[in-house]
Amino acid sequence: MVKFVGREVELQTLHQMLQENNQVAIAAIAGMGGLGKTELALQYAKAHREIYKGGICWLLAKAGDVGIQVVQFARTQLDLNPPENLTEDPNQKLLAQVQYCFRLWREGDVLLVLDDVSDYEQVKPYLPSPSSRFKVLMTTRQYFGGIAQLSLDVLQPEAALELLKSLLKDTPGRIEKELAIANQLCEWLGYLPLGLELVGRYLARKRDLSVTEMLRRLKEKRLDERSLSKSKSEGNMTAQRGVLAAFELSWQELEDKDKQLGCLLSLFAAAPIPWKLVEQCLPEENVEDLEEIRDDSLLNLHLLQRKGEGVYQLHPLLREFFQYQCTGLEQVEEFKRSLCEVMVAIAKDISETPTLEQITIVSPVIPHIAEVAKNLIQYVSDDDLIWAFVGNALFYDGRGLYNQAFPWYKQCLEVTTKRLGEEHPLVAESLNNLALLYNSQGRYTEAEPLLIQALALRRKLLGEEHPDVAVSLNNLAGLYRYQGRYSEAKPLYIQALELWRKLLGEEHPSVARSLNNLAALYVSQGRYSEAEPLYIQALALRRKLLGEEHPSVALNLNNLARLYDCQNRYSEAEPLYIQALELYRKLLGEEHPSVALSLNNLARLYESQSRYSEAEPLLIQALALRRQLLGAEHPDVAVSLNNLALLYYSQDRYSEAEPLLIQALALWRKLLGEEHPDVATSLNNLALFYDSQGRYSEAEPLYIEALALSRQLLGEEHPDVASSLNNLAAFYDSQGRYSEAEPLYIQALALRLQLLGEEHAFVAESLNNLAVLYFSQGRYSEAETLLIQALALRRKLLGEKHPDVASSLNNMAKLYYLQGRYTEAEPLYLQALEIFEQRLGVNHSRTVKCCENLAILRDRLPTNPE
Numbered sequence: 042m043v044k045f046v047g048r049e050v051e052l053q054t055l056h057q058m059l060q061e062n063n064q065v066a067i068a069a070i071a072g073m074g075g076l077g078k079t080e081l082a083l084q085y086a087k088a089h090r091e092i093y094k095g096g097i098c099w100l101l102a103k104a105g106d107v108g109i110q111v112v113q114f115a116r117t118q119l120d121l122n123p124p125e126n127l128t129e130d131p132n133q134k135l136l137a138q139v140q141y142c143f144r145l146w147r148e149g150d151v152l153l154v155l156d157d158v159s160d161y162e163q164v165k166p167y168l169p170s171p172s173s174r175f176k177v178l179m180t181t182r183q184y185f186g187g188i189a190q191l192s193l194d195v196l197q198p199e200a201a202l203e204l205l206k207s208l209l210k211d212t213p214g215r216i217e218k219e220l221a222i223a224n225q226l227c228e229w230l231g232y233l234p235l236g237l238e239l240v241g242r243y244l245a246r247k248r249d250l251s252v253t254e255m256l257r258r259l260k261e262k263r264l265d266e267r268s269l270s271k272s273k274s275e276g277n278m279t280a281q282r283g284v285l286a287a288f289e290l291s292w293q294e295l296e297d298k299d300k301q302l303g304c305l306l307s308l309f310a311a312a313p314i315p316w317k318l319v320e321q322c323l324p325e326e327n328v329e330d331l332e333e334i335r336d337d338s339l340l341n342l343h344l345l346q347r348k349g350e351g352v353y354q355l356h357p358l359l360r361e362f363f364q365y366q367c368t369g370l371e372q373v374e375e376f377k378r379s380l381c382e383v384m385v386a387i388a389k390d391i392s393e394t395p396t397l398e399q400i401t402i403v404s405p406v407i408p409h410i411a412e413v414a415k416n417l418i419q420y421v422s423d424d425d426l427i428w429a430f431v432g433n434a435l436f437y438d439g440r441g442l443y444n445q446a447f448p449w450y451k452q453c454l455e456v457t458t459k460r461l462g463e464e465h466p467l468v469a470e471s472l473n474n475l476a477l478l479y480n481s482q483g484r485y486t487e488a489e490p491l492l493i494q495a496l497a498l499r500r501k502l503l504g505e506e507h508p509d510v511a512v513s514l515n516n517l518a519g520l521y522r523y524q525g526r527y528s529e530a531k532p533l534y535i536q537a538l539e540l541w542r543k544l545l546g547e548e549h550p551s552v553a554r555s556l557n558n559l560a561a562l563y564v565s566q567g568r569y570s571e572a573e574p575l576y577i578q579a580l581a582l583r584r585k586l587l588g589e590e591h592p593s594v595a596l597n598l599n600n601l602a603r604l605y606d607c608q609n610r611y612s613e614a615e616p617l618y619i620q621a622l623e624l625y626r627k628l629l630g631e632e633h634p635s636v637a638l639s640l641n642n643l644a645r646l647y648e649s650q651s652r653y654s655e656a657e658p659l660l661i662q663a664l665a666l667r668r669q670l671l672g673a674e675h676p677d678v679a680v681s682l683n684n685l686a687l688l689y690y691s692q693d694r695y696s697e698a699e700p701l702l703i704q705a706l707a708l709w710r711k712l713l714g715e716e717h718p719d720v721a722t723s724l725n726n727l728a729l730f731y732d733s734q735g736r737y738s739e740a741e742p743l744y745i746e747a748l749a750l751s752r753q754l755l756g757e758e759h760p761d762v763a764s765s766l767n768n769l770a771a772f773y774d775s776q777g778r779y780s781e782a783e784p785l786y787i788q789a790l791a792l793r794l795q796l797l798g799e800e801h802a803f804v805a806e807s808l809n810n811l812a813v814l815y816f817s818q819g820r821y822s823e824a825e826t827l828l829i830q831a832l833a834l835r836r837k838l839l840g841e842k843h844p845d846v847a848s849s850l851n852n853m854a855k856l857y858y859l860q861g862r863y864t865e866a867e868p869l870y871l872q873a874l875e876i877f878e879q880r881l882g883v884n885h886s887r888t889v890k891c892c893e894n895l896a897i898l899r900d901r902l903p904t905n906p907e
Contacts, residue, residue, distance in 0.1 A: 045084050046207060047200025047234075048077065051191065055085055058189050059152075059176045075235030075284055075358070076193045078180040079156050085178070086152060094149025095174065102158040102179075108135040108167040115142035136166055143169045155179045159294075161188075182291060184341050195232035195356070202227055204234065208241030212248060219252040226256045231357035236284050239269050264361050288362040291342050299338040300366065302331065305376045306345070306355055307363030308417070312408035313348045314355075322379045352405070374420075381420045381429075384413045388432025389425075394592040395439040396628040407436050414449070418456060426460060427453050427467050431474065441634035441670045443482050450475040466509070469498040477516060483676035483712045485524050492517045508551065511540040515555060522562050523676075525718035525754045534559045550593070553582040557597055560604075565718075567760035567796045569608055576601045592635065595624035599639055606646050607760075609802040609838045618643040634677065637666040641681060648688050649802075651844045651880045660685045676719065679708040683723060690730055693886050702727045718761065721750040725765055732772050744769040760803070763792040767807055774814050786811040802845070805834040809849055816856045828853045844887065847876035851891050858894070863902050870895040 086097050096118070100110045112135070115121040119142075127137035151174060158164055158181040169175035184190070196204065202223060206216050216223045230236035244255060259269075269284040295303065305322060306314065316335075320328055335353070339345035346354050355363065367373045388410050391403055413421065414429035421429060430453030437446035454471040461467055476491035496513035503509055518533035538555040545551055560575035580597040587593055602617035622639040629635055644659035664681035671677055686701035706723040713719060728743035748765035755761055770785035790807035797803055812827035832849040839845055854869035874895060877888035 045080070046203045047196040048081055048084070051081060051193065052085055052088060055081070055178075055191055056089060058191060059178065061189075075233045075288075076195065077234035078193060080234070081193065082154050082156065082178055082180050086154060089152070092150060093152045093176075095147045095151035096149075097152045097154065099154045099156065102155045102164060106135070107155060107164045108139045111139045111142055111167055115146070119145075119147055121145055139167050143173065143175065146175075149174070151175045153177045157181065158185075159183060161185045182343055184343070196234060196237070198224065198227060198232060201230075201232040201237055204237050205241045208238065209245055211245065215244075216252065222252045222256055226252055226259070229256060229259055229357070231359075233284075233356065233358055236269060236358055239284065264358070264365055284358055285362065285365075288359060291344055292362070292366065294342060295338060295344075298330075299334050301370065301372055301376075302334050303339060303344065303355075303363045304367040304370050304373060305380070306339075306353075307360045307367060308373075308376055308380050308412075309355075310408035310412035311357045311360055312354065313352045313405060314409070315405050316351045316353060318383060318406065318409065319353075321383045322376065324379075377417055377420045380409075381413050381417055384410045384432075385421060385425045385428045388428040391432050391435045391439075393435060393439065395435065396592065397630040398628075400436070400440060400630075403436065407433060414452065423461060423467075426457055427471060430456070434474065434478075438478060438481070440629075440632075443478055443671065447478055447482075450478050464498065464502065466499070466502050469495045469502065469509070469513075472498070473513060473516060476520075480516075480520055480523065482671070483523075483674075485520060485713070488520055489517075492520055506540065506544065508541065508544055511537045511544070511551065511555075514540070515558060518562075519558060522558075522565060524713070525565075525716075527562060527566050527755070530562055531559075534562055548582065548586065550583070550586050553579045553586065553593070553597075556582070557600060561600060564600075564604055564607065566755070567758075569604060569797070572604055573601075576604060590624065590628060592625070592628055595621045595628065595635065595639075598624070599642060602646075603642055606642070606649070608797070609649075609800075611646060611650060611839075614646055615643075618646055632666065632670065634667065634670055637663045637670070637677070637681075640666070641684060644688075645684060648684075648691065650839070651691075653688060653692055656688055657685075660688055674708065674712065676709065676712050679705045679712070679719070679723075682708065683726060686730075687726060690726075690733070692881070693884075695730070695734060699730060702730055716750065716754060718751065718754050721747045721754065721765070722761065724750070725768060728772075729768060732768075732775070737772070737776065740772060744772055758792065758796065760793070760796055763789045763796065763803070763807075766792070767803075767810060770814075771810055774810070774817070777817075779814060779818055782814055783811075786814060800834065800838065802835070802838050805831045805838065805845070805849075808834070809852060812856075813852055816852075816859055819859075821856060821860055824856055825853075828856060842876055842880065844877060844880050847873040847880070847891070848887065850876070851887075851894065854898070855894060858898050858901075863898060866898055867895070867902065870898060 086093075086099070090097060098111070098114050098118075100107055100114070112123060115123070121142055123138035123141040125134070127141060128134055151169075153169065153175050155164055155177065156179075158179045161179075161181075161183075164179075168177055179185075179188075195201075202216070205223060205227060209215050226240070227237065230240060240255065240259070244250060244252070264285050292300070302319075305319065309318070320326075320331060323331065335345065340347065344355075344359060346356070348354050384406070387403065387406050392399055395403070410429055410432045414433060418426070418429060430449045434446045434449035434453070437443070437449070450471070454468070454475055457465065457467045457471045472491045472495040476488040476495065479485070479488035479491070492513065496510070496517055499507065499510045499513050514533045514537040518530040518537065521527070521530035521533070534555065538552070538559060541549065541551045541555050556575045556579035560572040560579065563569070563572035563575070576597065580594070580601060583591065583594050583597055598617045599621035602614040602621060605611070605614035605617070618639065622636070622643060625633065625635045625639050640659045640663040644656040644663065647653070647656035647659070660681065664678070664685055667675065667678045667681050682701045683705040686698040686705065689695070689698035689701070702723070706720070706727055709717065709720045709723050724743045725747035728740045728747060731737070731740035731743065744765070748762070748769055751759065751762045751765050766785045766789035770782040770789060773779070773782035773785070786807065790804070790811060793801065793804045793807050808827045808831035812824040812831060815821070815824035815827065828849065832846070832853060835843065835846045835849050850869045850873035854866040854873065857863070857866035857869065870891060874888065874891045877885060877891050881888055
């Protein structure tokens with residue numbers, strides 16, 4: 042006996058309905074045979090036989106006249122013998138006999154089951170009166186208005202698996218050995234009880250047949266697989282037919298137009314179908330006629346399921362059945378072409394930067410675009426060949442789900458090359474798209490040859506002056522920028538910008554993109570004054586062309602904010618960062634790489650201002666989001682690890698900072714190679730960490746390597762080179778190697794003044810550091826001038842309460858102390874200590890050191906005369 046599973050709630054509901062109503066019909070939401078309607082009725086009858094003292098009468102509505110069956114049951118089971126002369130009207134004779142039987146039926150409540158009712162009006166006259174002690178239970182594949190109805194759906198996945206296990210109870214552990222495949226098997230069967238029972242019983246008979254092989258056979262042979270047919274040996278099954286035969290009963294009741302619509306629906310994916318798509322596939326058909334076929338035939342026979350407003354779905358096995366019937370339908374080729382045209386048109390409208398609203402709108406269509414790409418691509422024209430693939434890819438790519446976008450771009454290249462040959466513009470576009478995805482994943486070495494190939498192919502096929510050539514130039518330049526190959530990137534960006542301007546005019550989104558990208562290159566090179574006007578132009582152009590609420594506008598706001606951040610123009614940067622973050626969240630949702638980027642950048646701004654409690658949760662969110670969306674091995678994950686480590690370092694949380702710095706460096710080296718600006722930055726940061734802990738032998742080679750790498754990759758004139766010079770000088774300074782430190786400090790200061798201007802926090806840092814070197818050498822007059830400049834600049838740029846201002850006050854106090862100017866030193870130490878305690882806490886190393894300095898000073902102060 043097979044265990045009855047997955048219908049416990051339905052049994053309870055059914056009992057409640059029968060107590061509240063005189064009759065109830067069991068139907069199915071999915072509406073086809075195989076849902077276990079008869080089995081549910083049988084199990085109900087067994088479970089409640091004790092309350093039906095008057096007996097249970099089971100009638101087969103399809104077997105013949107229900108009235109005759111009632112009379113026969115009464116004669117054989119109740120010893121009733123209804124007279125022949127109850128009425129003089131021969132047409133009412135049977136009805137009178139049925140009513141006679143009901144009147145004289147055994148005492149107690151009675152359950153009357155009518156299995157597989159197809160026409161309620163035919164059986165209605167032979168039912169007991171509603172006020173009687175009889176409860177009538179019907180199973181049906183149709184909808185009966187006015188009767189309480191319990192609609193069955195397929196089993197839940199857990200119940201389906203449990204049913205499969207119960208059928209294989211004689212071979213325990215068989216399902217557990219192939220649990221994942223067993224779940225896939227249940228899914229393929231659409232959790233349909235009939236299909237599960239047939240396949241389970243087949244497996245029970247075939248003890249050496251694995252679940253994996255069973256699933257393979259089903260996928261290969263579909264509904265023709267013998268396991269889906271009822272075996273003669275299965276005499277204890279409630280179901281009398283196999284899956285194909287069960288569906289065939291409903292098929293036979295359909296008109297030709299109904300069958301045609303069913304076949305069209307089966308060409309869609311095994312997913313919910315927005316009805317508007319069906320109407321678009323049949324533009325010549327009257328909308329109301331289609332609705333009538335849908336509602337009066339397919340829905341009424343439960344061959345179609347309504348999933349929501351305007352959304353319908355076929356059960357997976359029923360979809361297989363309709364496709365099976367499509368083979369002899371003359372309109373099927375026309376249906377396939379029409380479906381492809383509709384899906385391609387929608388795919389073409391998917392944006393390269395889709396918003397959350399656009400994603401929501403197109404999301405229900407994506408499975409059907411995928412179905413075209415997988416199984417109907419031969420019906421798509423050459424000109425539209427790429428769109429079924431690109432549409433799916435853009436849907437995932439635009440959400441930062443690169444791993445899900447990748448197979449679509451890859452298949453697109455394979456299919457276009459196979460059909461169109463190696464030299465075709467769509468092949469070039471496919472190469473370009475796949476390369477951009479690699480670029481997004483930080484797989485630069487894989488992206489470069491594809492971009493070069495795409496550019497060469499476009500030049501050959503389209504000529505030098507074509508927008509697609511500009512696209513390839515821009516994308517190759519972007520790759521070089523990400524790799525730190527700035528000298529190679531710049532001429533390509535400029536060529537792309539000139540070409541777009543010439544071909545598309547000044548006011549075009551591609552021109553705005555090009556301006557933005559060239560500005561980003563200049564920022565990477567520390568050429569801030571050149572970057573700013575380009576960013577402002579790009580932002581204005583995008584606002585004009587795309588409106589205020591567009592992802593590209595958010596990107597420009599973020600980029601301009603980053604420029605201001607690099608220039609210590611924090612009050613200008615912060616509102617732009619916040620605008621960009623809010624816009625990204627609104628347009629793209631909480632889970633998107635651009636949101637992670639925005640969180641990261643705003644956090645870095647807060648850290649620069651020592652707003653650590655605000656920065657930390659943003660950095661943690663950004664890291665978690667990047668890991669979730671991009672995977673553990675991505676350059677952006679390395680950025681987040683590095684930034685979180687620097688935050689911990691700034692707070693003296695060294696044990697938390699070190700592993701993150703090491704992870705970031707290892708990840709950058711693995712993904713970007715040894716020669717990349719981000720690797721140089723990571724080396725420098727790890728060196729700073731070791732230096733602060735007195736691990737000088739570990740720090741020095743990293744400082745030197747970082748400086749050499751920055752010079753090699755970025756040239757002598759770059760802010761990162763200046764930072765490396767400054768840090769190596771500070772290292773030598775701390776060890777008393779003043780002759781080695783001084784020229785490096787001077788170089789760093791000169792470079793920062795040249796690149797960043799006189800009013801920049803890095804310039805203040807250089808002035809401060811060189812001053813400390815001078816007073817360490819007893820060169821007090823030189824030191825004082827620089828310290829005064831550094832303090833004034835830091836106050837102006839960072840405000841009165843910034844830790845770097847406190848550092849300048851502390852250094853000025855120390856200079857006065859060394860000169861014996863104790864009364865001038867004390868208030869400066871006190872000011873510095875107050876800032877350190879407020880901003881960094883009493884236990885921070887800078888706070889503790891300042892405290893120590895103040896204590897030493899007070900030992901030297903004159904004793905109070907009192």
